[in-house]
Amino acid sequence: MTRSLVFKLSVAFLLVSLVGIALVAFFAGRVSANEFSNFADAQSDSLLMEQLVNYYEINGSWDNLDRIGIGGVGPGNGQVRPFLIVDNQGEIVLGGLDQQIGSRVPRGWLNRGIPIEVDGKQAGQIIFGEGRQRGVPQQPPGNDFASRVNRAIFLAALGATAVSLVIGVVLARSLTRPLQEMTEATQAVAQGNLTQQVPVRSDDELGKLATSFNQMSADLAQSRDLRRQMTADIAHDLRTPLSLILGHAEALSDGVLPPTPETFDVIHDEARRLNRLVEDLRLLSLSEAGELSLVRRPVQPQSLLERAVIAHAPAAQQKQIELVLTAPNDLPDVLVDPDRLAQVLDNLITNALRYTPENGHIHLTAQQNQTAVQLHVQDSGPGMNPAELAHVFDRFYRGDKSRQRHDGGSGLGLAIAKSLVENQDGRIWAESAPGQGATFIVELPLAIG
Structure with a gap:
């Protein structure tokens, strides 16, 4: 299926946009989710610390701390505490992390503990598991949440821009490469090297340009x-x-x-x-060059053929060739210059006489189609192969290479006939097969009105 350059560019721009949007959405979503989780954890830690400070201020000690709900975890709920509380002597007052109340925390755990300060004095420490080691923020946890999310979105957009730039460079190279090849080939042609060819890499407008x-x-x-x-x-x-x-x-x-x-x-x-x-x-x-004067007027096709038969009858009789005319009398008029068209028919019949053997025949016919009248000049000569048909209207072309030039004419007759017919908005072509003669067909426009 052929894809136009407009379609490919539209899809490429859409792809670049979608990639950029997807990358921004992915990274921003991941970072936002992570930051929101951290925000929620920080908020929970702040609430936990506030509850512990209030409890100590009211009770003056950590006694019976395990009998109340602290941080959403109360006694008898069957959940493993994600943290534990120790007093200033390192004794556990609120068990968790597989440690029991009254025991002392393992050596080194106090180094990661977070002090619990009451009226400016340390009343104990809260120790989280290693997977949840955090610090309690000194300011409200929501203060820099927006800045962190904005920074994450900026970094995601920067990454998306880099990826889009890479895709754009690849796309630009795919577009400029054939144009560069075309430019180099054009410069070579301008210097006289007419054999330049450029590779056709696609079937879009650039491919069509390369083919052209x-x-x-x-x-x-x-x-x-x-x-x-x-x-x-x-x-x-x-x-x-x-x-x-x-x-x-x-x-x-x-x-x-x-x-x-x-x-x-x-x-x-x-x-x-x-x-x-x-x-x-x-x-x-x-x-x-289009500078030949033409006087076009409505002409009856049969009269053109009759004139041609009369003009060439003596030459046909001399070679014992039968010249036959078959044309209906009710053909519509054609819009041509009769003198120039007579010259065309003269060239065609002269060419037919040259290649038709003695006792042969030349048949002139006319027929009408929807938009034109066709004149046929058919001989019984040796015919032509496809290679000869492709060049029969070329200048100085002679189908019989062995024929001497003074016997074969100037080689311009059929080229002149083709040019004269086309200057009168007509067409001319040849049909033939080896050994079956040749037929030259002249199609002329109808005289409307």
Whole structure:
């Protein structure tokens, strides 16, 4: 399931907040509970000490102390006292901690005893068990309870902030790492290294950005390679007729060749081929730049196909190829420039004639779908494999690598056809299978209204 960057950031911020709240609540709760327990114990000790002082003031001694309830523990209740009381001579006057009244406390216990003072004089000591060794506060036990709790909450918040900071750093690194990789790759592309690729680490917006960058880098590298190949092809196609024209001109000048009509025909044909190549390059450049003038108007599709059949019938008859037209008469009009579309059909039919063998056929059809009219040019030639279909509209591409350039055209016809169709809001593509011929499909927009 795809998770967007907004979702991940929202969850991360929520996680950081929850972790911080949970840590504060946990530590503050633990410390508050402990402090409250200490507060309750201190309050109980203060009350116990007050009861003992009052008892001594009233009775003047510790006699019969075990017969009254002191500190919530009275005689005969079966509970083990958590403390004991000794007089100034170290004799136990209130038993507890497994010690009996009248006996003396073990050596060293008096060192942890808490004096019981009456009118400024020590009247005895209270001794707690080692697990409850405490001091009786000199001020009310609630005075610093709030300060201790506040200090505990502050320390808990400080710890939560540290944990949140660690999580934030990890999150920031996970976000900045792909951005840093993208920045470095972009700088490398800017310096001319078009093969840069960045790792795709997620399927969120950053992952999509990395995928788009990789595609852009690959497209730039492919465009560079195509540009280099196109430059080499243009140089080759221009050099061939120029070499022939210069060679014949020099031969005529030196008297090597006689000035016969055949010699001038060769020079004239090569000059026309050179002019045609230059004109094709100019037309393709204007079309791809969007500067080609188009006069679009409603046109009946059948008339476009009929004109193409009439124009190419002599060439088809010369090669003994059957040129067939099948189109319904009730097709809606399409919004196109008829002259430019005629040029598209000329290129498609010329290409079909070039690859269709003698006694073959070329079938022109038209059909309507919901939003457009499709024109089909189908031949009975050798067809194309998937690799050829992927490049059939590229500049200077020739499916038959063994064919000489002067037999295979300039290699710009289908590229021009594609550019002209797309400039008229249409689409063009090819369908084929080896040995089953090729079909070029031109889809044109309807003339609304």
